[in-house]
Ligand SMILES: C[C@](O)(CO)[C@H](O)COP(=O)(O)OP(=O)(O)OC[C@H]1O[C@@H](n2ccc(N)nc2=O)[C@H](O)[C@@H]1O
């Protein structure tokens with residue numbers, strides 16, 4: 001085989017309920033993931049060692065050394081299967097880097113799928129999921145796609161039935177936010193509160209099952225949002241602009257700083273994206289739909 005290409009989506013979190021800090025440094029979550037049609041592509045081809053090249057959105061901010069998550073995924077798969085760690089990975093990015101849309105996690109999931117096919121290591125879905133969870137809390141969902149509830153640190157996934165297609169606008173911010181820093185800020189902001197166990201929102205689940213965009217917009221909830229806003233106060237202006245321009249709901253995506261807005265239709269999403277761009281509150285406003293499938297060979 002000469003080359004394998006995998007397409008992998010970014011995500012928005014429809015709900016993040018952040019529970020107490022665990023002894024291992026992670027937080028217990030109820031994390032409702034939703035895969036959206038903003039895709040990275042990862043190609044894997046034979047090489048003499050692990051090599052990584054990156055192009056596209058934010059490519060200059062992506063490490064090419066052993067920190068690259070796609071390269072780490074390839075080395076982990078090689079290590080566990082005994083296959084030589086030899087592959088040239090080419091990453092084409094559209095998912096914003098450090099944007100709260102799990103771009104690095106998506107590339108890691110794509111690299112696992114691509115190398116598994118290129119090398120003929122032929123792991124089961126369960127084996128790939130276990131390697132994905134070792135690489136990061138968001139990586140298993142990038143394999144699965146669709147809409148799913150993640151428990152534990154987010155890796156323990158159960159698919160959620162969602163009817164229809166939802167239309168989103170993502171307001172991309174200049175620069176990124178560190179996920180670890182946002183969780184640390186969340187702890188700091190809640191240091192005087194008793195933190196309850198995380199819980200799924202019934203209103204959100206009912207909205208998804210009914211395909212009711214208006215109800216979904218009203219049910220979006222992210223416990224990390226106050227922390228992202230504390231670290232990046234300008235985001236309040238972005239969220240207010242989305243609301244003023246008629247979004248059904250607006251939320252910081254994951255740990256931020258990307259903001260996600262739910263629209264009524266494709267047409268409404270187009271208008272909303274244009275209004276956000278014209279208002280000058282973001283670097284760019286891009287449209288996407290969800291849910292979409294996880295990492296697939298194309
Ligand atoms: C914010 C989200 O993107 C929402 O899906 C995820 O919770 C973060 O997932 P991720 O980027 O894959 O995170 P990981 O690479 O596993 O962890 C990065 C850091 O985030 C914090 N972290 C992550 C997940 C979690 N359940 N609790 C945490 O406190 C920890 O400080 C950890 O060191």
Ligand SMILES: Nc1ncnc2c1ncn2[C@@H]1O[C@H](COP(=O)(O)OP(=O)(O)OP(=O)(O)O)[C@@H](O)[C@H]1O
Nearest residue numbers: 068069097098099100101102103104105107138179
């Ligand atoms: N292939 C990759 N693509 C993007 N970033 C990568 C990659 N590999 C390593 N990184 C590093 O990981 C950091 C986080 O990038 P990523 O785009 O995954 O953030 P994120 O979308 O905020 O993640 P999450 O939503 O999972 O918290 C970046 O700052 C970058 O240094």
